[in-house]
Amino acid sequence: MKEIMIPTIEKINIEGFQRDLVSWFQQEQRELPWRKNKDPYRVWVSEIMLQQTRVDTVIPYFNRFMEWFPTLEDFADADEEKILKAWEGLGYYSRVRNLQSAVQEVRASYNGIVPENPEEISKLKGVGPYTAGAILSIAYGKPEPAVDGNVMRVLSRILMIYEDIAKPKTRKTFEAAVRKLIDHDHTSSFNQALMELGALICTPGKPACLLCPVQSHCLAFESGVQSELPVKIQKKKSRDVPIVAAILTNANGEFLIHKRQSAGLLANLWEYPNFENHAPLQPKREFYKDRFQEIYGVTPEITEPLVRIEHVFSHLVWKVDAYIGEIKEMIDENILRENQLKWVSEAEMAEFAFPVSHQKMMKAYKEKIE
DNA sequence: TAACCGTGGCC
DNA sequence: TGGCCAAGGTT
Incomplete structure (x- = not known):
């Protein structure tokens, strides 16, 4: 010492x-x-x-x-x-x-x-x-x-x-x-x-x-x-992460939400289904539909773009392209559970915690459907 | 040690 | 507008 x-x-x-x-x-x-x-x-x-x-x-x-x-x-x-x-x-x-x-x-x-x-x-x-x-x-x-x-x-x-x-x-x-x-x-x-x-x-x-x-x-x-004073070295720039997200509804007017993993960024928070878009030059809707199927086991019809959101974190930046979509078929309960998914009404959604970027998505959605 | 981990306000 | 900043801790 x-x-x-x-x-x-x-x-x-x-x-x-x-x-x-x-x-x-x-x-x-x-x-x-x-x-x-x-x-x-x-x-x-x-x-x-x-x-x-x-x-x-x-x-x-x-x-x-x-x-x-x-x-x-x-x-x-x-x-x-x-x-x-x-x-x-x-x-x-x-x-x-x-x-x-x-x-x-x-x-x-x-x-x-x-x-x-x-x-x-x-x-x-x-x-x-x-x-x-x-x-x-x-x-x-x-x-x-x-x-x-x-x-x-x-x-x-x-x-x-x-x-x-x-x-x-x-x-x-x-x-x-x-x-x-x-x-x-x-x-x-x-x-x-x-x-x-x-x-x-x-x-x-x-x-x-x-x-x-x-x-x-x-x-x-x-x-x-x-x-x-004080002397403080500058930190290096954060990196951009392109994200595709979607507010997905069913015939009952419910919303599909997903619980994030229990460790890492925004751990245990809920969010709208999304993925890192590593192929931003791909043709849009069919490609996105396939990715949602691969990741979540659900197959939405992406109907239209909703909003672009920039979410700045300490060490990275999400560039979110948000869409609106519908899921017509019934999803098996096991698929929902295995993929940490849940159908919720708007009222039920208020009980769950979301990252700010996803709150902004819902705000944009509500304004759009008015 | 350096990277990871959120968000909003300020200039 | 983009970088900096704010009563830090964990890995």
Whole structure:
């Protein structure tokens, strides 16, 4: 175990920094639903939702989640369809499956009490270094670092750290810095203050240094280099994936939906039948009909084009060509089951979680048939 | 380590 | 308009 050196930390007036940062937070913090109390379950849910997701996006999801699952036990007992529906549109869907798995583990192994030490809490699915530190410091007052993108940006400027924050090992440098800087009497406020400052003042583009409560402690401001920090290498471009999809109906006015596989992209979500179109120059309708038969065991009549949708993911882009089609013949129950297919009415469909691109397909369909 | 894993807002 | 960004974790 090699000790991490941060030479510039010697230049910081630590007590003054703590005082200015914490008092600013205690006066200026936003009122947010997960700040109403320190219930570890609520803190936990909020931290998972907030991973890579903006506060304004999370707020309505969090409030609805607490209505649906007020306690840890309620969530532990919920069925998978319901928890995915609670997450529909938030993205990174493994978060909610890991959260339920972890909550069930807490109930089974810890008598329903979220563990308050780093070793145990870090074993829970979906709880990494950041989330562990956030729960421990916010809910339990433990002096643990909670290093997210905000904290790395803020402290890279305060301490003039030029390490590339896109590299995983860099997080350890900032954890070491937080361990030196953290106010042991106000762990919750201190950690949240670093993030709040990053969100409101010490922003990526043009930081509002003139409004900053810790400007007098900031080495980057002192040197006028705050806009050069943090150092972050750019990620490479994502690739395009051409997709053909179809909203398929039967004589009863029902829609054919398909459950995605239990691992990987959009795992366990429902979707309209589709496939990767590796032969985009093929003549359309008969070719598509054959592909649907090969993949799903159903033979639709593709009647007309519906809409083109671009679905941007972190690392790839779906270029979706959506069509409308009909299935005239009766499909055997075994075929439906084996291929994870289901006929549902419009009302029933509302119980299932869909990716955003497929929600857009249905929206376009409804507008078209009006 | 680097790739995978969503989505919406912003400039 | 396209790249960047947002309270990351897993493999």
